[in-house]
Amino acid sequence: MQTVETLNEGLKRAYTVTITSKDIDARVEKEVQAIAPQVRMPGFRPGKVPANLVKKMHGENLQRDALNNSIQESIQKLIADQKLRPAMQPSVELDEGFEFGKDAEIKVALEVLPEIEAPSIEGLKLERLTAEVPEDKVTEAAGRIASQQGALEEHAASHKAKDGDTLSIDFVGKVDGEAFEGGSAQDVKLKIGAGQFIPGFEEQLTGVKKGEEKTITVTFPKDYGAAHLAGKEATFDITVKAILNADKPKLDDEFAKSLGLEGLDKLKELLKGQIEQEHNGLTRTYMKRKLLDQLAAAHDFDVPPSMVEAEFEQIWAQLQHEASHEEDPEAALKEMEAEKDDYRAIAVRRVRLGLLLSEIGQANGVTVSDQEMNRLIMQAAQQYSPQDRERFVQYVRQDPMAAAQLRAPLYEDKVVDFLFEKAEVTDRTVTREELEAAIEAEDGDLKPHVHGPDCGHDHDHDHGKPKAKKAAPKKKAAEPAEAEAAPAAEPEEAPAKKPAAKKAAAKKDAPVAEEAAAEEKPRKKAAPKKAAAKAE
Template structure:
């Protein structure tokens, strides 16, 4: 018999499911008899409990179980016959009025996947970025490596604090003469010129000598992370306890060998840095361009999004937020009252992008090929000391391979969009690229 599908609103549909009451009762009886073989009750040996007692004790739960099983099968069959792509779980409720001609009737309300209309990709505009690793980037990386291995020695008493020094001090801040939370510390250390303190604070400390005290005003920025003091002016009293000058190691054979480069040459060090930075640049450029391509198609695409999928994605984001809180050591993080509504815009964007990517993959055969998966894993492994172990680690786990496959598919989709769209190329400096948070 043909399935009648009723359209309620946009993607919402409803069908009527019927289950023969006699067949349902027969299945309930069968399950109760099977249950009776091991059922226990006071005054009876196991397996000897009378059926009326078994039915009284377990009848409702067994009936509920049977109806759920039968409804699931009936819904799957009806959706298949009607060639429906069901999104999310259906909501099923019994029709009023009881059985009709020995048939129990239920309404199944659900959503279907939309028809994703991508439009003309040749009209989509995308800005594609490029970036290169220059000598200045390599020089900065060398300096970072030197700072990671620097030592400190106490400055002579007559010398004041200078750029790069490690200063140990006591300080107390007051607003309108009143101390504020987080405004006092003893034996506090910071490195001058490395952005650990507000610029005005560092400026006041520069030139101070060990044992010297100073009071100075400091205006907190309006966007300061401490909301209680943001936009307010405080008076700080600081006393310098110790000043240590940094000593950066020379870039020589001995220093280079500590980095794991056997030949110890400056050329090999710079070549190794170049290779690592180029790999990072490649990943960031790819992420940036992927985001731009998907954003452009997202704006051009028109379709309704199943509410059930957005709700499910919101729930996943909530669980992810709780997991993050738990990882930070927050007590009772799994019970944190995080409303799913706050993730709704992000969830809808994710669902939309997922549907767009799926449509592009299906229509244009953009699935990940085995050789692409292998190449991507090998590239990821190159940043580790033992690449073969990393490759084996990925290849041995289905979930990790699924994550790799998703990345490769997204890159295939990105390449396809860029090949079709109106692309404007823009060269970014290394600094601009590294300062961006890329991604979709």
Template sequence: MQVTELLAEGLKREYRVVLPAAELDAKANARLNELKDKVRLNGFRPGKVPVAHLKRMYGKSVLAEVIDQAVNEANNQIVEDNGFKLALQPKVELPQDEAAVNEVIEGKADLTFTVGLEVLPKIELGDFKSIALDKPVLAVSDEEIEDTLTRIAESNRPYAAKQGEAEKGDRVHINFVGSIDGEKFEGGSGEDIPLVLGSNSFIPGFEDQLIGIKEDETRTVEVTFPAEYQAAHLAGKAASFEVTARMIESPAELPQGDEFAKALGLESYDALREQVKSRIAQEHNGQSRNKVKRRLLDALDGLHQFEVPPSLAQQEFDGIWNSVTSEMEAQKRTFADEGTTEEEARADYDKIAKRRVRLGLVLAEIGEKNNIQVTDDEVTRAVVERARQFPGQEQQVWEFYRQNAQALASLRAPIFEEKVVDFLLELAKVNEVPVTREELYAEDEADKAA
């Protein structure tokens, strides 16, 4: 085998490989010798078929198989000899001229092909002990607990049917049909929808116009969708709703104490309070980790600046861009609505794509250098957790992941990332900074970029 380097530019490599016809023929003959004891042909005893006869019958197909194997072996040899780590599978370009191909298949000519490689950069890891991070922390306050308990109680408040006009605080079950300029619109209709008047659950002004409505009464409600409404095709538009009250209910007293807790399946009000406190703490800790993780990734990005494989960056960009443009199309928004241009947006998302690829390579390198691994048990637990998210379909979800290696890898990857993050946070200097709830849950520009 003769290998000639044609290109060494950045992370791209290209080689011309020549596999001599004699070498391919020798491998084909060896393969035919293996087949001699296995092939059954009329007129020949088992194991007595002449190799020359096999070559006449199967020579071309065997040589094609040998060529495929030889190409793969040549590619692997190039990678091994040069100590490359590949970003993508090699791109092989075989001869396209039919006459030239036939000469190779017939063993009359050497096989010459090119192989293009895109390699991963060599990453020099930074000093993780030099990283200093502020971690926002927030203790659970009694006020938060009481507010949450009140919301739980409100959501479980009993209602009783009432006669007469609906008042603020009453729950009205309504049917409605909405229209804009006389035309019904998607998502503008509903049947038997419970609505607590004064809850501000619907468009501003909608609930106020139902004060005083009676059972079986129909009213026309005129409202205007907010300018920042999430469905862009409705934002800022005036709409008319024909609303019929199916039933009116008045609120009963809120459940309290142990009786309230037992209605929710808990032993006592104290147990309910502790569960609420634990859940709030879990939310705060999760948000705190998200913040410190983003700051850690920023620090890693600052420590490791290197060229990323173009194909990986392009794949990441394509995924981001398709998601962004699909969402904008669904919302009927343009780049002008976002205060930018398509060219500027492409440049921004290209930077984000390269950052993601770079950080992914850094995290992978850290994990490899420090023998950080994801166990089968951890993946199994992730599959079980995923299956629980689909009640009644647990077995189908389990089978899907069991039979789909790529889907299983999608569960393994975030587990690996979190383990690497834990490893780095142990090495970094992490300073816990008490913050307010508003500060903890505020989304700053750095968070958006991350």
């Protein structure tokens, strides 16, 4: 194998590699000897087919396999000999005029990871904003649950039902004077104006009082699910048993016990714990962004354009998806286009911070244990239907890139936690509203000179789903996961897949070194409503 470097500019490298026909022929001969004992041919005893006939039968496939294997090994040797750290999968192009029996000349192009000086982790200073949980917020949360469950205080008997009130009713439905199957029920909760019942039903209950009996007439829609009722007129004899006040949830031990709890105090204890977890998540989000701001300010180096482009494409796809759900998608897309350079700057920042976190993690021995990885796989498998979970587990265990992408978010979290421990942290107590406002202030800064908003990834910097030889099982129906960060990964654990030799350029997008994470997902500015001019 002969290697000639043809490009060395910045992070770009290119080489011409020559593989001699002698090497390829030797591989073919070796493979012929290996498969000959298994070849069967009429007129010859098993395993006694002459080598020249074996080559005649399988020569084309053997030559192609020998060429592919030679190219794969040549690229691996090139990377090792040149001490390269590919940022993405190298592109490989076989000379158009190649013929078997001649030397093979291939062109290899790639981008390498930048040489990063060991990032300094000294002198980090962070503020930890913490929010306590006021009792009234716990009561408010309990009240929302009670309202959802219909556990409400009753209005006075003199109260007349109005839009928004919830009624407890019994009813008997009749068609042509005869009660029909499924048309009767007791203690049904009906909220006037919610549109839960067929058209005209709820409206006719406006103004009724507790204890009142009333007969209403409605017509079932022509497309009603029950064919024997579709389009027919029906009457409903209704008894109003109670009119409930949606503004006054009924919070007592009886309600809590209906949820399977010991009492109201236990419900409030659980809710307080949930709110505390939410506050802790907000605190971590704020600290992480401030940490990343300090890292970004202290380090500036070139990053591989291919990694930036992959990151930008992910950001852009996410924003396009969000724009498609706006009231005026065309105006939202127009606003995006005006800020395209800003989003590309965010992609640069993400990749740079990802590489920094990865370097910090490696330099300080941060790893994801086998036990943690197994737990990750089991948790991720729960997103799939029961029959597909085992397939998913095998898919991840057999595909290094899929495993690396699953591992990456946890690795990032561990690096961030390590840096939190090393930082000088001061505490300040704030309200939840103040904490959310502090985070929102970060979200609004999209311009590159202020580092952009959140930075996320779905490996978590996901350049795309892991490319597996076998398709991964499909997840249960769910909303697309939104990336929270471009997580730091352990590069040495995510080797690039071997390139297959093709006459045309064989390019792949699988990263050799998974970038690490950085911030949280990018958010658009307030999208314009309808045809109104965009608001800043």
